Amino acid sequence: MDVDAARKFAATFVTDSTNPPTPRHRWLVWRGRFDLVEIADVITALICFGSADSSLQNDYARVHLPDSAGVLLLLALLVAAPLVLRTRFPLLAWVGSALSIMWTHFAVPVSGPGFLPASVLVYGLCLYAVTVRCRPRIVVAAAVVTVVGAGALKPTATIAVIFLAAIPLLLGTLVRQWRSGELRLAEQERRHSGERALLEERQRIARELHDVVAHHMSVIAIQAEAAPYKAADPPPELVESFGDIRASALAGLTELRRVLGVLRADGQTTAPQPGLDELDVLLDSARNGGVSVTATRSGDPMALPEGVDLSAYRIVQEALSNAMRHAPGSHVQVHVGYRPDGLALDVRNDPGQARLDQTAHAAGGGHGIIGMRERASMLGGSLDAGPTEDGGFLVTAVLPTTTDRQEDAAITAGGQSPDGSSPDRSSPDGSSPDRSSPDGHGANGRGDTP
Numbered sequence: 001m002d003v004d005a006a007r008k009f010a011a012t013f014v015t016d017s018t019n020p021p022t023p024r025h026r027w028l029v030w031r032g033r034f035d036l037v038e039i040a041d042v043i044t045a046l047i048c049f050g051s052a053d054s055s056l057q058n059d060y061a062r063v064h065l066p067d068s069a070g071v072l073l074l075l076a077l078l079v080a081a082p083l084v085l086r087t088r089f090p091l092l093a094w095v096g097s098a099l100s101i102m103w104t105h106f107a108v109p110v111s112g113p114g115f116l117p118a119s120v121l122v123y124g125l126c127l128y129a130v131t132v133r134c135r136p137r138i139v140v141a142a143a144v145v146t147v148v149g150a151g152a153l154k155p156t157a158t159i160a161v162i163f164l165a166a167i168p169l170l171l172g173t174l175v176r177q178w179r180s181g182e183l184r185l186a187e188q189e190r191r192h193s194g195e196r197a198l199l200e201e202r203q204r205i206a207r208e209l210h211d212v213v214a215h216h217m218s219v220i221a222i223q224a225e226a227a228p229y230k231a232a233d234p235p236p237e238l239v240e241s242f243g244d245i246r247a248s249a250l251a252g253l254t255e256l257r258r259v260l261g262v263l264r265a266d267g268q269t270t271a272p273q274p275g276l277d278e279l280d281v282l283l284d285s286a287r288n289g290g291v292s293v294t295a296t297r298s299g300d301p302m303a304l305p306e307g308v309d310l311s312a313y314r315i316v317q318e319a320l321s322n323a324m325r326h327a328p329g330s331h332v333q334v335h336v337g338y339r340p341d342g343l344a345l346d347v348r349n350d351p352g353q354a355r356l357d358q359t360a361h362a363a364g365g366g367h368g369i370i371g372m373r374e375r376a377s378m379l380g381g382s383l384d385a386g387p388t389e390d391g392g393f394l395v396t397a398v399l400p401t402t403t404d405r406q407e408d409a410a411i412t413a414g415g416q417s418p419d420g421s422s423p424d425r426s427s428p429d430g431s432s433p434d435r436s437s438p439d440g441h442g443a444n445g446r447g448d449t450p
Helices: 003-014 036-062 069-080 090-107 117-133 136-153 155-230 236-263 276-288 306-326 367-378 403-413
Strands: 292-298 331-339 342-349 382-387 393-400
Touching: 036 069, 036 117, 069 090, 069 117, 090 117, 090 136, 117 136, 117 155, 136 155, 155 236, 155 306, 155 367, 276 292, 276 306, 276 331, 306 331, 306 342, 306 367, 306 393, 367 382, 367 393
Parallel strands: 292 331
Antiparallel strands: 331 342, 342 393, 382 393
């Protein structure tokens, strides 16, 4: 075997040999800070230290060797010390325990056919940690070394060592399989949770889309019905054309109610969708939730398209909810910028009393952030969310108000998801579009609550 092959073999054996520790259950962590397993290892190591020192002194006295208390204490410490390391460094602890057994065997002739009881206990616990945490090839190598080493040191104890080593190996394998199943289930649950949140947000957007499209089609039907009466003696062809327009609008309303109306939950109350004109109410609600909020505006306020108005409100609402949830007591700055071609939103909060969970938010993994991105993308806009340098969190969104960009976004979506949303404002005749339609029914069937 050449040098390169030997290096590759050594790298395969050493690199990535240990899996990261599994988080403890709550009942194994005292006051959220102290690992009870590590505390138990320290206590057991102290007991093994005293037992090993006592056994070594008896063996020294039995064979009439000169007394050397310092050497005995060092040997007892080497026997017990690996137990303290087995949680954080299981492979290193196992190697240390194996070396301590060899040292004590050659340094002190132990009475009886076996090994020191303290050494056997520490070695078994370290072997269990290796079985649970290390790669399978490491576990197999440790089992082989255990059997071969026992046969080389004390051939008469080989059978007993095999049975004793089988206990931590079997227990460790069972625990390893159980933890592996738990991790797979947790990963599947996280993935399904994210998919479920995305589908729920799209369903919510679909209900809002149902409202706004039904409103506009109701207006078309009303105007098509009223148009012939605005001119004296309209041509029959014109009256017939307006009648066809009204019939098509009513047919579209019926199909829309049939297809998208099933997305509504039973028992929902009818309420108009909010917009940025209700931003002050939203900010007051956030202040009551434990955060201080300041709001600023720039640019010339203008009438926003209904979908942009509602999406902007929902984005600010979700950003404030995240601040209240992850940074209680923080200060939140909300900025609304009116641009000639769009609306810019900026929601920033400081760390507050508790720093943000960077893992859940750094990559935009929060379920609320998924919904905010959906709302921005359906309008052809963009949304960025992530932690700031001071430990806070920043959400920025740009929502275009020009029709061409929104049409491009709709074409890009290809109709794969119902990505339109809008508040329910009043129709041209002064009545609520959710309550009046030319066919005598609500334009949206039942209405929707945010």
